[in-house]
Amino acid sequence: MRRIGNCWFVIGLMLAMATLAAPPPANGAVGNAKDSKAASKQPGELTLTTERAVVFKDGYALIIKKGVAKTNANGEVYTDDVPDAAVLGSFWAVPKEGRMISMTAGWKETETSEQKEAPCTQLIEILEANQGKRAKVELNDKKVFSGIIHQVVQQPTTSAIDRTAFDALTASHAAPSNSARVPRPGISESITMSGILGTHFVLRTDDGDVLLNIGQVETVTVKDMKTTLAKTAKISNRTKRLSFKLDTAEKEQEITLMYFSPGMRWIPTYRVALHGGEKKTAKISLQAELLNELEDLKDTPVDIVVGVPNFRFRETPSPLSLEGTLRNALAQAAPVLMGNFSNGMSNAMYSQRSGEIRRIEANANAAAANGVVQLPDELTASGAQDLFIYNLPKITLAKSDRIAVPIFTHDVPYRDVYTWNVRTTKVDRGAAPTGSSANSPLTLSTNEVWHQIELTNNTNLPWTTGAAMIMQGNQPLAQELLTYTPPKNEVRVPLTVSVDTRGSLTEKETGRELNSMRWEDHTYAKIQKEVAIDLCNNKPIDIEVEIKLQLGGKVDKAADDGAVTINPFNAADWSQYRGDSEVNNSSTVVWKTKLKPGDTFKPTVQYHYFIQH
Numbered sequence: 001m002r003r004i005g006n007c008w009f010v011i012g013l014m015l016a017m018a019t020l021a022a023p024p025p026a027n028g029a030v031g032n033a034k035d036s037k038a039a040s041k042q043p044g045e046l047t048l049t050t051e052r053a054v055v056f057k058d059g060y061a062l063i064i065k066k067g068v069a070k071t072n073a074n075g076e077v078y079t080d081d082v083p084d085a086a087v088l089g090s091f092w093a094v095p096k097e098g099r100m101i102s103m104t105a106g107w108k109e110t111e112t113s114e115q116k117e118a119p120c121t122q123l124i125e126i127l128e129a130n131q132g133k134r135a136k137v138e139l140n141d142k143k144v145f146s147g148i149i150h151q152v153v154q155q156p157t158t159s160a161i162d163r164t165a166f167d168a169l170t171a172s173h174a175a176p177s178n179s180a181r182v183p184r185p186g187i188s189e190s191i192t193m194s195g196i197l198g199t200h201f202v203l204r205t206d207d208g209d210v211l212l213n214i215g216q217v218e219t220v221t222v223k224d225m226k227t228t229l230a231k232t233a234k235i236s237n238r239t240k241r242l243s244f245k246l247d248t249a250e251k252e253q254e255i256t257l258m259y260f261s262p263g264m265r266w267i268p269t270y271r272v273a274l275h276g277g278e279k280k281t282a283k284i285s286l287q288a289e290l291l292n293e294l295e296d297l298k299d300t301p302v303d304i305v306v307g308v309p310n311f312r313f314r315e316t317p318s319p320l321s322l323e324g325t326l327r328n329a330l331a332q333a334a335p336v337l338m339g340n341f342s343n344g345m346s347n348a349m350y351s352q353r354s355g356e357i358r359r360i361e362a363n364a365n366a367a368a369a370n371g372v373v374q375l376p377d378e379l380t381a382s383g384a385q386d387l388f389i390y391n392l393p394k395i396t397l398a399k400s401d402r403i404a405v406p407i408f409t410h411d412v413p414y415r416d417v418y419t420w421n422v423r424t425t426k427v428d429r430g431a432a433p434t435g436s437s438a439n440s441p442l443t444l445s446t447n448e449v450w451h452q453i454e455l456t457n458n459t460n461l462p463w464t465t466g467a468a469m470i471m472q473g474n475q476p477l478a479q480e481l482l483t484y485t486p487p488k489n490e491v492r493v494p495l496t497v498s499v500d501t502r503g504s505l506t507e508k509e510t511g512r513e514l515n516s517m518r519w520e521d522h523t524y525a526k527i528q529k530e531v532a533i534d535l536c537n538n539k540p541i542d543i544e545v546e547i548k549l550q551l552g553g554k555v556d557k558a559a560d561d562g563a564v565t566i567n568p569f570n571a572a573d574w575s576q577y578r579g580d581s582e583v584n585n586s587s588t589v590v591w592k593t594k595l596k597p598g599d600t601f602k603p604t605v606q607y608h609y610f611i612q613h
Helices: 009-018 031-039 122-130 163-168 328-331 364-372
Strands: 001-005 050-054 058-070 076-079 092-095 102-119 136-137 142-163 170-172 187-205 208-214 217-222 228-245 252-262 262-276 281-292 295-300 302-306 387-391 395-397 402-423 450-456 468-471 473-484 490-497 503-519 520-534 543-552 552-556 563-567 586-595 604-611
Touching: 001 563, 009 468, 031 604, 050 262, 050 295, 058 076, 058 262, 092 102, 092 228, 122 142, 122 187, 122 217, 122 228, 163 187, 228 252, 252 328, 252 387, 262 402, 262 450, 262 473, 281 302, 281 395, 281 450, 302 450, 395 402, 468 490, 503 604, 520 543, 543 604, 552 563
Parallel strands: 050 302, 262 468, 402 543
Antiparallel strands: 001 387, 050 058, 058 252, 076 228, 092 252, 102 170, 102 228, 136 142, 136 217, 142 187, 187 208, 187 228, 262 281, 281 402, 295 395, 302 387, 402 450, 450 490, 468 473, 503 520, 520 604, 543 586, 552 604, 563 586
16 A cells, blocks of 8 residues: 555656556557457557556546557557547656657548458349359249349449448458458447349340349249358448657657546445454454446556545546547446435545545554554555555456455454434524414424444554444444544444433523623623433443534533533524524533443533524
8 A cells, every 4th residue: 555645646656667567568458359459460559558557436547558569760659549538637658768759649540341241132132142053033924034144234332231240241351451450449430331233134045145124033043042142341440549759760669658537436345343342342344346437457456546636627538538528437337326325425425635644653563563454465555645555456357347355354442432412403583383283292302322333443554435334243233434534543433323322402591681782783682591411321231422412502501521612603503593693602512421221411501692682
């Protein structure tokens, strides 16, 4: 794992790694098309190999490729492997030696021909295929002629055919050209097949040549009849092409190509197995789930990044990709994962800014004492600057496939904590209810005490935000979101509402002082209130409790050592608020305590606020 400062440092570091790597064979290739692409390689063509993929959590990846080719007399090499989606400013080509003079993107139009044996679908094609053979022809009026098919009176025609139907035809003999090249993404292809049209043919009989109307023929009998006809196909290709001009001619050159593109994403998922006992520990495991809609990966080193770099032009395509809009195949293939979640959580929940990651002091002894994660041998971990990178083993992953790769497993301490967040909301202005109500008098409490676990990250690695499955033995307890946690910090993960520790809150007015304040030509009354909280532990075990009370107004006194924080006005404390926000504060009171089975915690709070009258 590496930690890096910003996106351009990522690019520079990955480029340096790719440059230092051993150069691939000159006829290397990408993915499953390796052999066919190498066989069809043309002079001066770079056959690119994907050297590394750096995958981010937001669905973007940095792709680094490498290729070798011999420059021509003008110092030029080229490739037709042009990405459809490359972000503006991230598309770079760097030669291993010498200087890059220019990189040109454009379209290359070619036309090739190939002959195929196609099934005869019309009588005129049967006659043409069997020309020179003896035949017996019966017409609609029952007249019969015997002789040799001498000539088909015809005119040539063409018709379009798709690639699937074309490939299904049997090859007759190919023209001596590059027509055997394998179509690749980025190629606009059209295929037309030759054909014939006509209404008459000449049958040479013993009495002479007879001109017959094809439309009047009922049956044709030919010994060893041929039912296929050799047809010529013209294949027109409009292909993207990148041309590189270097400062050396007639020389083998190695070029590294890199670009930032949408279409690949990794999602972190955790499994947290709780172990009870006197010293509570949890075995936390992280795996990376990779979604690939970008390109085939063949034994490719993959790095996954914790954190999302700032790419200002991430939605703008590079002009070198020759695309008007940035294609995001992953957003189309997995719109739920790439868009907003149904429960309101957006992708922001699965990312964090690089500035939120703290630096870790290098102290080997302290790290060992506090628990350094033992990564598998095929994974490495190293530190750089702000963003963290996990180096995965080489991966083979076809486009549109998915894969899960374990990252680490480690034992960490945890504790159970029961939290109750409660807010008092005052109605400043509104009509009092009138008339009778047919509703049931039963009122259900909505105050919920949550059972949470607090995990301590005693490792030397950050925990990135991801979905977490909480288990105890074979029993699933909950699935929640484990949020970003730097080393040596704690994170809380909610498990469930604790029905055995339900609390209640009551509030009463203790004083009222009219004309207490005048602000901006308005008169305010001072209202004094007391809040009483009642929380009982009905569980058979001791529990640690944390209560957080939020209210509109200023706290005067909090019993039982409540920690008070006075904040500016908060609109969430009020309903239909009337008045100036400068008049009232917002207050928070926090209590932390332990409750034995059957114990009750009953703190009180005195506070005041102002209302306009």
